[in-house]
Amino acid sequence: xxxxxxxxxxxxxxxxxxxxxxxxxxxxxxxxxxxxxxxxxxxxxxxxxxxxxxxxxxxxxxxxxxxxxxxxxxxxxxxxxxxxxxxxxxxx
Numbered sequence: 001x002x003x004x005x006x007x008x009x010x011x012x013x014x015x016x017x018x019x020x021x022x023x024x025x026x027x028x029x030x031x032x033x034x035x036x037x038x039x040x041x042x043x044x045x046x047x048x049x050x051x052x053x054x055x056x057x058x059x060x061x062x063x064x065x066x067x068x069x070x071x072x073x074x075x076x077x078x079x080x081x082x083x084x085x086x087x088x089x090x091x092x
Contacts, residue, residue, distance in 0.1 A: 001085035005092055009068060013075040020068040024088055025078050027065065061086050 003022060011018045030037065043051040061084040069076040 001083075001087065002089050002091045003066075005090045006071075007068070011068075011070045011073065011075070012077055014070060014073050018073075019071045021071065022090065023067040023069065023076075024090075025065040025067040059084075064088060 005022055006019055007022050008017055008019050010016070011020065032038075032041075040051070063084055064081040065078050066081055067076050067078050
């Protein structure tokens with residue numbers, strides 16, 4: 001899918017519409033200290049198995065997280081896309 005490199009959209013820090021540079025946000029590793037992950041580790045520890053039925057299959061393509069960097073103030077924010085794309089290409 002082709003996505004424009006620049007886009008005019010709302011900047012939460014400037015509180016107005018401005019031109020933003022569009023980048024693909026890299027997913028960071030999930031924290032092991034979150035409550036859900038701590039609970040999961042506790043439940044799966046020992047001789048017990050997986051706490052719920054294993055997922056039969058995952059969706060082959062995930063939704064994108066796009067990072068918008070404001071050209072005026074330089075701050076960036078992440079917006080979850082409403083579409084799925086296997087391969088992303090940023091074009092002018």
